[in-house]
Amino acid sequence: MPPAPGGGGVYTQLLVHGLLDSQFVAYAAVLTEKCPSLPNVETLRKGRLDIYRRFPFRAGVSGRSFVRYFQYLWQNLCFLALPWMVYRLGISHLLIHSSFHNHPNFMWLAVLIIRELLPSVKLISDVRDPKLPESRFGEIKLYHWVICCSENVHQRLAKNASLTNKLVTIPIVIDIDKPSHTEIAECKKRYGLELTPYLFNGSGISWEKGIAKALDVINQIRNVQQDLCLVVAGRKRDWSKCHDDAVKSGALCYVGIIPHRDVFILSAGAEIDVNFSHVDSMPRATLEALAAGAKVLLPKGIPEFDRSCSEYVVASDCSQEIAKQVQLIISRNEFPNYDMQPHAPASVYRQYSRLFHRDEVNDVSV
Numbered sequence: 001m002p003p004a005p006g007g008g009g010v011y012t013q014l015l016v017h018g019l020l021d022s023q024f025v026a027y028a029a030v031l032t033e034k035c036p037s038l039p040n041v042e043t044l045r046k047g048r049l050d051i052y053r054r055f056p057f058r059a060g061v062s063g064r065s066f067v068r069y070f071q072y073l074w075q076n077l078c079f080l081a082l083p084w085m086v087y088r089l090g091i092s093h094l095l096i097h098s099s100f101h102n103h104p105n106f107m108w109l110a111v112l113i114i115r116e117l118l119p120s121v122k123l124i125s126d127v128r129d130p131k132l133p134e135s136r137f138g139e140i141k142l143y144h145w146v147i148c149c150s151e152n153v154h155q156r157l158a159k160n161a162s163l164t165n166k167l168v169t170i171p172i173v174i175d176i177d178k179p180s181h182t183e184i185a186e187c188k189k190r191y192g193l194e195l196t197p198y199l200f201n202g203s204g205i206s207w208e209k210g211i212a213k214a215l216d217v218i219n220q221i222r223n224v225q226q227d228l229c230l231v232v233a234g235r236k237r238d239w240s241k242c243h244d245d246a247v248k249s250g251a252l253c254y255v256g257i258i259p260h261r262d263v264f265i266l267s268a269g270a271e272i273d274v275n276f277s278h279v280d281s282m283p284r285a286t287l288e289a290l291a292a293g294a295k296v297l298l299p300k301g302i303p304e305f306d307r308s309c310s311e312y313v314v315a316s317d318c319s320q321e322i323a324k325q326v327q328l329i330i331s332r333n334e335f336p337n338y339d340m341q342p343h344a345p346a347s348v349y350r351q352y353s354r355l356f357h358r359d360e361v362n363d364v365s366v
Contacts, residue, residue, distance in 0.1 A: 007284035008097065010260055011128070014173050015352070018345050020048055024353035029089050031082070033057050052085070054078050076106040083113045086121060093356050095147075098127040101139045108139040115142055124355070127153050128172075129281050137163065145355060150282035151303040168355055173348040174287050174340060176264055184269040187262055191255050193269070197228050198253065199326070200270035200294075202263045202285040203277055204234025205243060205254065210276025210299075213319065215242070217274070218251050220323035229253050231270065233263050268292040271330050275299045276314065290338050295329055297322075298336075309336035 012030060019025045027048050033055040034040060042051045055078055056071040079100070086094055094114065100107040114121055125143040130153060132140070137160045140146055148154040148169045157163050179187070188194045199218060203209040211232070218230040230246075231253045246252035255266075263285065267273040273289035274297045280286075282302060289296050298305045298313045305313050315325055341347070 010284060014175055018349045019352060020045060022349045024349055079106045079110045082110040083117060086114055087118060091121060093122045093124060095124045095126055098125050098132050101136050102131050108142060111142045129279060130156055131279055152301060153281045170351045171342040171348060172282055172284055172287060173345050174291050174343040175345045176288055176291050178293050179265045179268050183265055187265040188269050193231065197271050198231040200231050200267045200273045202233045202267060204237060205232060205239050206237045208279045210278060213276040214274055215246055216319035217322050217326060220319050221326060222251060231255060231266065233258050264288040264292040267294045270294060272297055272326055287343060290336060291340055296336055297326055297329060308338050312336045
């Protein structure tokens with residue numbers, strides 16, 4: 001949950017508070033990372049929400065130092081306390097982000113212990129990206145249900161016959177207000193962008209999120225429009241000398257980890273919001289840009305985008321061709337016609353509630 005950066009933190013906050021507000025759940029407990037500015041245990045909403053910050057602080061840390069391997073090991077040892085925590089708190093439904101299974105882990109063991117010793121607890125895996133290796137699909141078989149946030153995730157997991165009957169597709173919840181022209185102007189001024197035309201990317205400095213392609217494209221466009229730059233918000237995971245050079249040349253403006261609302265306001269104020277990620281199933285940053293009224297260039301491989309607004313999907317792997325597509329989208333007085341209704345909070349929370357109140361649970365073969 002915030003202040004941890006990224007879509008996962010925003011998702012958890014929206015889901016937990018939305019379900020509590022809707023009275024679909026009576027009590028929620030969140031197990032997450034420690035945060036230097038916040039207590040390790042915090043009780044909110046008159047006792048209806050407890051936040052346990054027990055995992056080592058990793059999400060907001062830049063770089064990939066050797067220390068992070070020790071942090072990951074310690075986090076996995078913390079997983080083994082999960083069965084006791086679930087028992088002590090009287091948890092009836094346990095929802096676990098599938099990213100905990102992306103690498104060698106002890107989460108599968110914690111889930112197995114809960115499955116065997118606490119059979120009344122309903123186990124739910126929430127798969128929000130395509131990073132889960134097929135070699136670890138067997139760990140997901142331990143869960144009673146598997147939530148897929150998009151069609152491509154559902155299609156990928158459905159290739160495993162043992163998971164087919166467990167899959168439930170629930171769209172990503174998006175709950176933002178379209179910013180006003182005044183808000184956009186004030187936000188751009190806050191970051192020194194009031195006089196700068198820019199492309200925007202809210203996924204941070206990350207190779208897997210497509211920062212290299214974004215820089216290639218902006219450099220192609222700057223051959224024609226020198227004053228255009230790429231503005232990036234988010235974590236600085238893979239910063240290198242090429243990014244220093246891009247900043248010096250004026251091609252890149254990195255604004256860092258900024259408040260969530262500022263991210264989609266800056267996307268609304270951009271010439272176009274671009275996303276070249278190849279590890280997102282249905283990127284929250286892009287959905288928020290669409291909801292904010294931004295022009296967008298959408299990543300490939302997402303059936304929902306391909307179906308409804310294919311002309312805004314990245315059409316080539318060639319940076320020069322993508323640059324032409326970006327310029328064409330900027331020149332049009334048109335916006336993508338993507339239906340945001342499936343992502344409306346009331347609809348999404350009802351789907352979670354229906355899942356929580358299912359009477360029958362699929363058999364789990366271990």
